[in-house]
Amino acid sequence: xxxxxxxxxxxxxxxxxxxxxxxxxxxxxxxxxxxxxxxxxxxxxxxxxxxxxxxxxxxxxxxxxxxxxxxxxxxxxxxxxxxxxxxxxxxxxxxxxxxxxxxxxxxxxxxxxxxxxxxxxxxxxxxxxxxxxxxxxxxxxxxxxxxxxxxxxxxxxxxxxxxxxxxxxxxxxxxxxxxxxxxxxxxxxxxxxxxxxxxxxxxxxxxxxxxxxxxxxxxxxxxxxxxxxxxxxxxxxxxxxxxxxxxxxxxxxxxxxxxxxxxxxxxxxxxxxxxxxxxxxxxxxxxxxxxxxxxxxxxxxxxxxxxx
Amino acid sequence: xxxxxxxxxxxxxxxxxxxxxxxxxxxxxxxxxxxxxxxxxxxxxxxxxxxxxxxxxxxxxxxxxxxxxxxxxxxxxxxxxxxxxxxxxxxxxxxxxxxxxxxxxxxxxxxxxxxxxxxxxxxxxxxxxxxxxxxxxxxxxxxxxxxxxxxxxxxxxxxxxxxxxxxxxxxxxxxxxxxxxxxxxxxxxxxxxxxxxxxxxxxxxxxxxxxxxxxxxxxxxxxxxxxxxxxxxxxxxxxxxxxxxxxxxxxxxxxxxxxxxxxxxxxx
Amino acid sequence: xxxxxxxxxxxxxxxxxxxxxxxxxxxxxxxxxxxxxxxxxxxxxxxxxxxxxxxxxxxxxxxxxxxxxxxxxxxxxxxxxxxxxxxxxxxxxxxxxxxxxxxxxxxxxxxxxxxxxxxxxxxxxxxxxxxxxxxxxxxxxxxxxxxxxxxxxxxxxxxxxxxxxxxxxxxxxxxxxxxxxxxxxxxxxxxxxxxxxxxxxxxxxxxxxxxxxxxxxxxxxxxxxxxxxxxxxxxxxxxxxxxxxxxxxxxxxxxxxxxx
Numbered sequence: 132x133x134x135x136x137x138x139x140x141x142x143x144x145x146x147x148x149x150x151x152x153x154x155x156x157x158x159x160x161x162x163x164x165x166x167x168x169x170x171x172x173x174x175x176x177x178x179x180x181x182x183x184x185x186x187x188x189x190x191x192x193x194x195x196x197x198x199x200x201x202x203x204x205x206x207x208x209x210x211x212x213x214x215x216x217x218x219x220x221x222x223x224x225x226x227x228x229x230x231x232x233x234x235x236x237x238x239x240x241x242x243x244x245x246x247x248x249x250x251x252x253x254x255x256x257x258x259x260x261x262x263x264x265x266x267x268x269x270x271x272x273x274x275x276x277x278x279x280x281x282x283x284x285x286x287x288x289x290x291x292x293x294x295x296x297x298x299x300x301x302x303x304x305x306x307x308x309x310x311x312x313x314x315x316x317x318x319x320x321x322x323x324x325x326x327x328x329x330x331x332x333x334x335x336x337x338x339x340x341x342x343x344x345x346x347x348x349x350x351x352x353x354x355x356x357x358x359x360x361x362x363x364x365x366x367x368x369x370x371x372x373x374x375x376x377x378x379x380x381x382x383x384x385x386x387x388x389x390x391x392x393x394x395x396x397x398x399x400x401x402x403x404x405x406x407x408x409x410x411x412x413x414x415x416x417x418x419x420x421x422x423x424x425x426x427x428x429x430x431x432x433x434x435x436x437x438x439x
Numbered sequence: 440x441x442x443x444x445x446x447x448x449x450x451x452x453x454x455x456x457x458x459x460x461x462x463x464x465x466x467x468x469x470x471x472x473x474x475x476x477x478x479x480x481x482x483x484x485x486x487x488x489x490x491x492x493x494x495x496x497x498x499x500x501x502x503x504x505x506x507x508x509x510x511x512x513x514x515x516x517x518x519x520x521x522x523x524x525x526x527x528x529x530x531x532x533x534x535x536x537x538x539x540x541x542x543x544x545x546x547x548x549x550x551x552x553x554x555x556x557x558x559x560x561x562x563x564x565x566x567x568x569x570x571x572x573x574x575x576x577x578x579x580x581x582x583x584x585x586x587x588x589x590x591x592x593x594x595x596x597x598x599x600x601x602x603x604x605x606x607x608x609x610x611x612x613x614x615x616x617x618x619x620x621x622x623x624x625x626x627x628x629x630x631x632x633x634x635x636x637x638x639x640x641x642x643x644x645x646x647x648x649x650x651x652x653x654x655x656x657x658x659x660x661x662x663x664x665x666x667x668x669x670x671x672x673x674x675x676x677x678x679x680x681x682x683x684x685x686x687x688x689x690x691x692x693x694x695x696x697x698x699x700x701x702x703x704x705x706x707x
Numbered sequence: 708x709x710x711x712x713x714x715x716x717x718x719x720x721x722x723x724x725x726x727x728x729x730x731x732x733x734x735x736x737x738x739x740x741x742x743x744x745x746x747x748x749x750x751x752x753x754x755x756x757x758x759x760x761x762x763x764x765x766x767x768x769x770x771x772x773x774x775x776x777x778x779x780x781x782x783x784x785x786x787x788x789x790x791x792x793x794x795x796x797x798x799x800x801x802x803x804x805x806x807x808x809x810x811x812x813x814x815x816x817x818x819x820x821x822x823x824x825x826x827x828x829x830x831x832x833x834x835x836x837x838x839x840x841x842x843x844x845x846x847x848x849x850x851x852x853x854x855x856x857x858x859x860x861x862x863x864x865x866x867x868x869x870x871x872x873x874x875x876x877x878x879x880x881x882x883x884x885x886x887x888x889x890x891x892x893x894x895x896x897x898x899x900x901x902x903x904x905x906x907x908x909x910x911x912x913x914x915x916x917x918x919x920x921x922x923x924x925x926x927x928x929x930x931x932x933x934x935x936x937x938x939x940x941x942x943x944x945x946x947x948x949x950x951x952x953x954x955x956x957x958x959x960x961x962x963x964x965x966x967x
Contacts, residue, residue, distance in 0.1 A: 146707070183552060185548075185551050185552060185705070185706055186706065186707060187706060204556075205458065205554035205555075205556060206554070208552065208553055208554050209553070209554040213552040215548070215549075215552070217545070219544070219545045219546070219548055219549045221466075221544070221546060221549070222544060223470045223473075223474070223544075224466075224469055224470060224473075225473075228469050231469070232462075232465065232466045232469055233549075233553065235462050235465055235466075236459075236462050236550055236553035236554065236555050237553055237554060238459060238554070284553075480883075480884065480887055480888070483887055483888065484887060484891060487891060487892055487895055487896075488895065491895040491896060491900065491901075494896070494901075494905060494906060494907070495896070495900055495901030495905045495906075496750065496900070496901060498759070498760075498763065498901070498905050499754045499757065499759075499760045499763060499764075499769070499901055499905075500750065500753045500754050500757055500760070501757040501759060501760075502757075503753060512753075623727075623730060626730060626733075626734050629734075629738075630733075630734070630737060633737075633738060633741055634741055634745075637741055637742070637744075637745030637746065637749070638745055638749075642745065642746065642749060642750050643749045643750055643752065643753050647749055647752055647753070
């Protein structure tokens with residue numbers, strides 16, 4: 132029963148000389164929420180497009196629902212929903228017409244389309260805007276409409292490419308709430324993101340992607356435990372003093388990371404680390420103790436920040 | 440030769456993957472329900488040309504003789520303008536609108552995320568453009584009838600002929616659109632349709648071209664004009680089969696090209 | 708002594724034109740030339756064969772009747788083109804005029820510079836067409852040199868009022884309507900292709916009001932002196948009225964849009 136929904140083995144995508152996806156392996160299990168975490172250019176979107184059967188695989192194996200994307204593209208797509216990075220809504224049609232016509236592309240009978248449209252608009256809380264044009268809607272509303280659209284065919288698998296990029300904090304939370312409910316209904320979610328809070332909130336499991344390859348895999352908790360400490364102490368000093376300070380702080384905590392504008396000290400207990408710093412006579416301009424996040428995981432794995 | 444092989448020879452193989460092209464037409468219908476003024480105003484131009492002929496040129500030219508038949512000028516030009524209306528009616532939908540959807544609104548990317556295929560898009564959009572051209576053709580016939588320019592009941596056959604004309608221009612136009620890089624490239628379309636309008640034995644008979652008449656045969660519009668004019672006259676000739684064949688060949692060629700190009704552009 | 712400000716604006720337009728002059732001239736020039744050959748020669752042959760047309764056309768050939776008028780229609784189309792999408796682009800999409808307005812230039816000077824530019828652009832297209840006219844015996848007269856400025860004035864009579872209107876638009880959605888319901892009817896029925904005497908009685912006064920008809924009469928009268936084209940002073944007055952009203956309107960709308 133639990134056959135994986137998506138299986139990728141040594142999947143590669145090449146555009147001319149440029150290798151966007153460089154041999155990735157992953158499996159997505161039914162009902163789980165799976166994430167691709169990585170900065171822009173990591174190969175997430177290219178991978179998603181291959182899974183979405185709109186981009187031919189250069190080499191390697193990819194099967195979705197046990198089917199081959201090259202041969203059974205239309206059938207796979209009929210069971211999938213896609214929320215692209217840019218909404219690509221039809222600005223010439225109204226809100227409900229966008230859903231209606233999309234349903235028709237799936238050969239869903241007209242009456243059924245209408246019924247589902249009403250339900251979906253309610254699900255994303257856009258019922259009062261049903262007959263409005265698309266353009267005046269806010270960014271968050273447009274994204275909710277796109278999600279509603281992606282569900283018109285009652286898919287088993289939903290692909291979301293950077294679902295909350297560009298949205299204000301409130302809109303992001305509304306969206307997360309909707310996605311969480313979908314997850315509760317048993318829909319398999321696959322999403323890409325470069326927001327660590329999104330990955331932590333939404334994903335059961337995720338892979339960290341960088342430059343076309345998978346750097347690590349696991350649940351958010353597992354990744355943090357494996358690649359980072361429980362807490363992080365952030366210290367700020369005057370311009371140019373970082374390196375000198377780092378020498379003085381050597382040995383505090385498990386690890387020390389030097390960033391252009393901060394020093395990060397990874398320790399089990401951040402307050403203890405801060406006391407030790409003070410005890411050594413170092414007085415930082417600013418200090419902050421926080422819990423470890425996926426940002427730290429990414430920094431550890433690749434030596435770079437998630438968001439440039 | 441098996442039936443399947445024969446079919447593949449005639450119909451471009453990519454098109455056999457088309458499942459539901461009519462959905463693209465459904466979408467256009469949804470749009471035009473809001474924007475029917477666009478449809479109506481598009482008919483204005485062929486109407487204006489017809490009126491200018493009726494009002495002005497008819498008095499200046501008087502009568503015209505073509506192939507042994509003498510016409511009043513308006514009766515001579517009207518069928519040609521009908522063919523031109525089918526051409527223009529089909530071509531904008533297949534070029535400007537398609538370019539917008541392809542490059543700007545990214546409508547086709549959205550459609551391809553569903554079970555629809557690139558062939559569906561190519562065929563469906565062309566069908567939509569043809570539908571628009573045919574709408575104008577019917578309106579044109581009715582206008583001709585109102586102005587007393589109809590020469591024979593066989594003029595109803597001109598409508599399917601105009602469907603074919605629309606098909607040829609829509610598929611060629613859409614193929615061209617896949618090569619456009621910017622809005623100004625649309626100028627090239629006008630640069631082609633205007634000479635076609637003026638030099639396809641539309642406003643003056645083939646005999647006027649003298650030694651140059653062989654060039655006119657290269658105009659796809661001319662072949663449409665020949666059929667429509669004959670229908671209005673009530674005279675169907677065997678040569679019309681040749682005209683039909685030309686238009687059909689252009690349609691299939693354009694269709695094949697478009698399907699392939701759209702697929703290549705969108706499925707990278 | 709610095710260059711007059713309007714000229715500075717004109718120079719800016721000229722610089723941008725350098726990239727697109729090829730395709731613009733091609734478009735602005737090819738169309739009228741096609742009509743010249745297609746209608747002028749093709750239909751012309753039919754018209755000249757018809758004895759009735761001699762009376763209607765004051766005894767000249769159809770080619771001689773049509774060709775000078777195409778100078779005026781070229782100017783109208785060029786004026787129209789430059790005052791629709793191109794102009795709106797400066798306000799809506801590229802915000803070029805706003806950038807200009809943030810310099811010491813005043814909206815009036817921007818409008819003046821634009822008018823200068825539209826005149827230049829139209830002149831280029833008209834001269835190109837006049838060049839073709841000069842290839843034919845019937846239209847190779849000194850009158851061409853008079854017809855060219857007359858045509859340019861006609862172009863401005865369209866360009867300036869239309870520019871004032873387009874500068875107030877939020878998008879280009881109503882532009883095709885201007886072309887379809889104003890410019891093209893004028894092009895077909897304004898007296899270029901056949902004398903307006905042939906128009907139904909109620910429509911003729913409408914033609915008298917359009918700048919195009921006056922421009923056509925001026926050009927035709929200049930190139931083919933044997934045609935009776937009515938009082939020159941009246942035609943000029945109408946064109947100047949449209950032009951100055953248009954410029955004034957531009958001053959007002961540009962000021963309102965750029966310095967609200």
